Amino acid sequence: MSTSNNTSTGSSTEQYDVIVVGGGMVGASFACSLAKLSKNSKQLKIAVVEAAPTPTWSKQNYDLIDHDLRVSAITRASECFLRNIGVWDRIQQRRISPFREMHVWDSTGNGVIHFDSAQIGEANMGHIVENSVILLSILDRLNEFDNVDYISPVKVSTINIDDEQVSMTLADGQCLHANLLVGADGSHSWVREQANIKVKGWDYQQKALVATVKTSINHNETAWQRFLPDGPLAFLPLSDGFCSIVWSATTQRAEQLLALDDEQFISELESTFDRRLGSIDFVSTRAAYPLKLQYATSYVSSRLALIGDAAHTVHPLAGQGVNLGFMDAATLSEVLGKTIDNTKSGYSDIGAYAVLRKYERWRKSDNLATLAVMDVFKKLFGNNLPFVRWIRNAGLTMTHKTEPVKNIIMRHTMGLTGDLPTLAKPVYLSGSAIQEKHVSGVA
Ligand SMILES: Cc1cc2nc3c(=O)[nH]c(=O)nc-3n(C[C@H](O)[C@H](O)[C@H](O)COP(=O)(O)OP(=O)(O)OC[C@H]3O[C@@H](n4cnc5c(N)ncnc54)[C@H](O)[C@@H]3O)c2cc1C
Numbered sequence: 001m002s003t004s005n006n007t008s009t010g011s012s013t014e015q016y017d018v019i020v021v022g023g024g025m026v027g028a029s030f031a032c033s034l035a036k037l038s039k040n041s042k043q044l045k046i047a048v049v050e051a052a053p054t055p056t057w058s059k060q061n062y063d064l065i066d067h068d069l070r071v072s073a074i075t076r077a078s079e080c081f082l083r084n085i086g087v088w089d090r091i092q093q094r095r096i097s098p099f100r101e102m103h104v105w106d107s108t109g110n111g112v113i114h115f116d117s118a119q120i121g122e123a124n125m126g127h128i129v130e131n132s133v134i135l136l137s138i139l140d141r142l143n144e145f146d147n148v149d150y151i152s153p154v155k156v157s158t159i160n161i162d163d164e165q166v167s168m169t170l171a172d173g174q175c176l177h178a179n180l181l182v183g184a185d186g187s188h189s190w191v192r193e194q195a196n197i198k199v200k201g202w203d204y205q206q207k208a209l210v211a212t213v214k215t216s217i218n219h220n221e222t223a224w225q226r227f228l229p230d231g232p233l234a235f236l237p238l239s240d241g242f243c244s245i246v247w248s249a250t251t252q253r254a255e256q257l258l259a260l261d262d263e264q265f266i267s268e269l270e271s272t273f274d275r276r277l278g279s280i281d282f283v284s285t286r287a288a289y290p291l292k293l294q295y296a297t298s299y300v301s302s303r304l305a306l307i308g309d310a311a312h313t314v315h316p317l318a319g320q321g322v323n324l325g326f327m328d329a330a331t332l333s334e335v336l337g338k339t340i341d342n343t344k345s346g347y348s349d350i351g352a353y354a355v356l357r358k359y360e361r362w363r364k365s366d367n368l369a370t371l372a373v374m375d376v377f378k379k380l381f382g383n384n385l386p387f388v389r390w391i392r393n394a395g396l397t398m399t400h401k402t403e404p405v406k407n408i409i410m411r412h413t414m415g416l417t418g419d420l421p422t423l424a425k426p427v428y429l430s431g432s433a434i435q436e437k438h439v440s441g442v443a
Contacts, residue, residue, distance in 0.1 A: 016178040023050030026308030026325035027184025035145040037337035050152035062095040068130035073319030077415030090137035098124035101222040180351040189310035201294035207254035216278030300356035330421035
């Protein structure tokens with residue numbers, strides 16, 4: 001990868017096969033995946049245009065660095081994808097925390113559910129990883145490809161898409177051309193707006209407050225989630241006994257919580273969490289993010305594809321957002337890789353609508369199903385009517401006692417259901433535990 005720091009105001013023109021706008025976790029992983037997949041056939045020339053400066057703190061000794069406030073629960077399917085594109089080892093070398101169990105309980109009744117990965121012969125249900133660790137590890141890997149230009153920090157000024165190609169000017173005057181544009185620029189996607197692709201959805205009128213805490217009782221590699229009338233409060237295990245909390249509440253309540261001093265906040269947090277992990281001995285700074293459900297009505301048009309939050313944004317209660325984005329990235333690169341491989345005469349048009357529709361058909365229904373399930377959960381657990389409370393608590397307890405149903409939910413949480421792209425599929429070897437084998441010729 002060549003990285004250009006956009007200090008110049010040149011007006012050069014560059015031709016690419018694919019331009020990705022947005023070099024976040026999803027956009028950068030897609031570039032990695034496509035750069036690798038296309039290596040054996042025609043080597044595609046890829047540009048990633050990112051508005052934010054490239055992160056520079058690639059220090060290996062993570063013990064000395066505070067935990068990032070933003071973390072993600074990474075599923076087994078995403079782990080496989082990141083492993084197959086050569087990113088997972090780099091994440092592990094930095095900082096990562098597995099979770100083997102999950103405890104969920106309702107604050108308004110006696111409903112509880114407990115998941116244990118050992119019940120399905122797995123070492124863990126997934127990992128909690130800081131977003132900055134994921135992004136830095138992807139960018140390290142991207143750096144090894146000489147067919148990728150990572151252009152940052154710079155914004156796109158204009159985009160023009162016609163039958164033949166995509167043309168784009170950057171704020172510094174550079175002109176870029178490509179056969180395909182991939183919008184990976186997050187939930188407020190500018191690319192999506194320029195392409196006139198509509199979104200549907202609603203604002204939950206909620207914010208998710210995040211912070212890092214240290215508890216007097218160790219988290220025991222368990223993800224803890226308590227459902228409250230306002231929204232869930234999760235304690236996610238991090239390294240060295242720290243936890244990342246994600247506390248979803250009405251916007252007003254979240255603002256109040258943000259305004260408390262540390263002592264008042266700790267006291268609220270301890271009581272709201274039932275002191276399940278004892279006292280809170282440390283709390284970091286806090287931040288809060290607005291929550292919404294949103295999906296693009298189309299993921300593709302001629303010469304354009306949307307991936308990640310640009311295509312769909314989901315409530316974080318089950319930690320699925322970036323995992324869905326990684327599956328988009330793996331699927332789109334697989335569809336494009338096959339298109340190139342299948343063309344004996346050399347190179348087929350990867351920006352053709354018919355090609356991109358294969359990606360849309362593959363991912364859209366899966367993503368919509370997950371969005372719908374998360375929305376039902378959010379509404380079911382946020383409802384305080386006595387009848388709904390009863391159903392919810394009875395449902396939790398019944399599910400807890402029904403092993404086969406629990407096992408299905410666990411496999412779903414691990415991302416192991418549905419029509420997975422090849423790069424995200426674990427390879428089942430002999431023995432009870434799943435071991436992944438690198439997909440041949442990819443890692
Ligand atoms: C509190 C919270 C907790 C969450 N927890 C989880 C979890 O546990 N598990 C999970 O799977 N998901 C989780 N999510 C969701 C997850 O964070 C998102 O799904 C994920 O960050 C989306 O990644 P992305 O790369 O698609 O978009 P983004 O992370 O938004 O990245 C978009 C990138 O595009 C760049 N960009 C934007 N506009 C332009 C432009 N015009 N030109 C160039 N670049 C541009 C931005 O700078 C950014 O780098 C959580 C979300 C929240 C709010």
